[in-house]
Amino acid sequence: MSFSPDTLSAVDRSILEALQELIIVVAQLRDPEKGCPWDLAQTPQTLVPYVIEEAYEVAAAIRSEQQDAIVEELGDLLLQVVLQSQVASDAGAFNLEAVARGITQKLIRRHPHVFGDLVVDNAEQVHANWEQIKVTEKGETPELAQRLSRKLEKYAHSLPPLLAGFKISQKAAAAGFEWQTADGVWDKFREELAEFETALQEETTVEQQAELGDLLFTLVNIARWYGLNPSEALHGTNQRFVHRLEAMEAFTNRPLSDHTLDELEQLWQEAKAELARVRAGKT
Structure with a gap:
C-alpha cells in the first residue's frame, strides 16, 4: 500500500x-x-x-x-x-x-477492516481476525496454532518472569489445569516449600534454582486463586520498602551503612510508624 x-x-x-x-x-x-x-x-x-x-x-x-x-x-x-x-x-x-x-x-x-474491504462489527471480531492473520503470517497450521503449549510459549519467552508466570497460570487454568479447591493449591505450596528447603540443604545450585522457581510459580497460582496480581503486589512491596528506607534516612544524619543492626531495626520501626501516621492522615 x-x-x-x-x-x-x-x-x-x-x-x-x-x-x-x-x-x-x-x-x-x-x-x-x-x-x-x-x-x-x-x-x-x-x-x-x-x-x-x-x-x-x-x-x-x-x-x-x-x-x-x-x-x-x-x-x-x-x-x-x-x-x-x-x-x-x-x-x-x-x-x-x-x-x-x-x-x-x-x-x-492486520487491519484489513481499515485498509481493505473487510467489514467488522466489534472489537472481538478485530481480535479474531488479528490472530488468524498472525497464524497465516507465521505459516502455521490451525491445529498447531491452537496448541496450548504454542500459546504459552510466547509468554515464557517474551514477558518478565513474574508476569509470564501469571499469564501461563491463567491460561493453563482455563484449559483445565486447575485445583478443585483453594486447599489444593495451598497443599501444593507447602509441598514445594519443603522441596525447596531440602534442596537448599542437599542439592546443587541448579536444583535449588529449579525448586525456587516451582515455589514462586505456586505462589503465583495462589495469587490468581484470590484474584490478586503478583506483579502489582511485588511492585507495591518494592515501593513501600524504598519509602521506608527514605524515612529511615530522614531520622538520621549518618549513612545507613554506618549503623548497627539494632540501630537499623530501631530506625525501621520508627519509619514504619511514621509512614503509618502519614497514611492515617496524622502529622
Whole structure:
C-alpha cells in the first residue's frame, strides 16, 4: 500500500525533522572516529537491559500521569529503537527504515477492516481476525496454532518472569489445569516449600534454582486463586520498602551503612510508624 502526497503532506514536518535529528545524533555517537566510546562499545545484546528498563520507566511515567515524565521516558525508549537499528546497520544487518517499514506493513496487513474491504462489527471480531492473520503470517497450521503449549510459549519467552508466570497460570487454568479447591493449591505450596528447603540443604545450585522457581510459580497460582496480581503486589512491596528506607534516612544524619543492626531495626520501626501516621492522615 502506498500513500499519496496529500497523506504525506498532512504529517507535521516538525515531527519528521525531529526524528531526523535524533537519527543523525545517534549516527554521530556511533561514528568510528568521532563517536562516543560507550556507544561504540554497545552490541544488540548489551543494550537489551536498557530496552527493558526504559519500557518499565515508560509504564511508571504513564501511571504517574505526569506529562513531562511521559515525554522524557518515551524519548528514552525511542532512543533504544534508533540505537538498536543503528548498531544493526553498522553491522550490515538492517536499518531503521526496515524497522519502520516492517511495522507499517504489519499494521496494514492486520487491519484489513481499515485498509481493505473487510467489514467488522466489534472489537472481538478485530481480535479474531488479528490472530488468524498472525497464524497465516507465521505459516502455521490451525491445529498447531491452537496448541496450548504454542500459546504459552510466547509468554515464557517474551514477558518478565513474574508476569509470564501469571499469564501461563491463567491460561493453563482455563484449559483445565486447575485445583478443585483453594486447599489444593495451598497443599501444593507447602509441598514445594519443603522441596525447596531440602534442596537448599542437599542439592546443587541448579536444583535449588529449579525448586525456587516451582515455589514462586505456586505462589503465583495462589495469587490468581484470590484474584490478586503478583506483579502489582511485588511492585507495591518494592515501593513501600524504598519509602521506608527514605524515612529511615530522614531520622538520621549518618549513612545507613554506618549503623548497627539494632540501630537499623530501631530506625525501621520508627519509619514504619511514621509512614503509618502519614497514611492515617496524622502529622
